[in-house]
Amino acid sequence: MSVPNPICVALDTPDMAQAKALAVSLKPYAGYLKIGLEFFYAHGRAGYQAVAETGLPIFLDLKLHDIPNTVASGLRSLMTLDPAPAIINVHATGGLDMMKAAAEAVDGRTRLIAVTILTSLSDDDLWSIGFETTRDTQSHARILAELAMNAGLDGVVCSPHDIVGIRHATRPGFMTVVPGIRPAEAGAQDQKRIATPQAAMAAGADILVIGRAITGAPDPVEAVRAICESLHAG
Numbered sequence: 001m002s003v004p005n006p007i008c009v010a011l012d013t014p015d016m017a018q019a020k021a022l023a024v025s026l027k028p029y030a031g032y033l034k035i036g037l038e039f040f041y042a043h044g045r046a047g048y049q050a051v052a053e054t055g056l057p058i059f060l061d062l063k064l065h066d067i068p069n070t071v072a073s074g075l076r077s078l079m080t081l082d083p084a085p086a087i088i089n090v091h092a093t094g095g096l097d098m099m100k101a102a103a104e105a106v107d108g109r110t111r112l113i114a115v116t117i118l119t120s121l122s123d124d125d126l127w128s129i130g131f132e133t134t135r136d137t138q139s140h141a142r143i144l145a146e147l148a149m150n151a152g153l154d155g156v157v158c159s160p161h162d163i164v165g166i167r168h169a170t171r172p173g174f175m176t177v178v179p180g181i182r183p184a185e186a187g188a189q190d191q192k193r194i195a196t197p198q199a200a201m202a203a204g205a206d207i208l209v210i211g212r213a214i215t216g217a218p219d220p221v222e223a224v225r226a227i228c229e230s231l232h233a234g
Contacts, residue, residue, distance in 0.1 A: 005031030010211030
């Protein structure tokens with residue numbers, strides 16, 4: 001797929017005023033805003049709608065993961081948000097039936113994507129929690145992406161390191177939403193599988209989810225502007 005502006009800024013804060021101020025100031029340079037657990041648990045629907053008033057598409061990053069009926073019911077409730085999220089996600093490890101139920105619940109009203117393997121997890125982390133030790137993170141991410149595609153989802157959340165394998169295993173237009181994005185001068189923090197914005201786009205990312213490298217910068221507007229310029233230069 002082709003995304004006019006691939007930068008999705010993660011508003012990972014419980015502070016309503018800060019989130020709204022960031023949303024307004026970053027609007028000229030961002031293609032999407034991401035609202036995650038921290039903000040949504042603090043402010044719920046009212047907080048979501050306050051940020052959505054900026055007019056930017058919202059990625060509602062709640063990573064639903066439960067039995068099929070519970071996830072479907074939760075998504076039907078979230079589909080009453082006005083405006084509806086542009087993107088919403090579930091965990092692929094919830095399984096095929098859960099993802100099929102999720103797809104039926106949203107019924108095309110939003111792009112539904114599945115989290116594959118979190119960017120904070122390494123091969124050793126996966127093996128320690130019981131994943132198959134003959135497969136690395138990239139192999140597991142590819143398998144989960146294929147499962148999400150077969151369930152009728154629109155794409156996945158994946159590490160920059162997993163994009164190429166997922167592209168080979170899925171249909172054209174299957175969306176890759178990619179966290180773990182760090183400009184060259186930024187630190188890894190709690191992410192383990194990261195890449196620069198330019199490297200992720202070159203690998204085939206559709207949307208780049210960028211949080212602290214922008215929102216934690218001394219000048220967030222300058223930080224996002226510099227990332228935009230680096231992508232256009234590339």
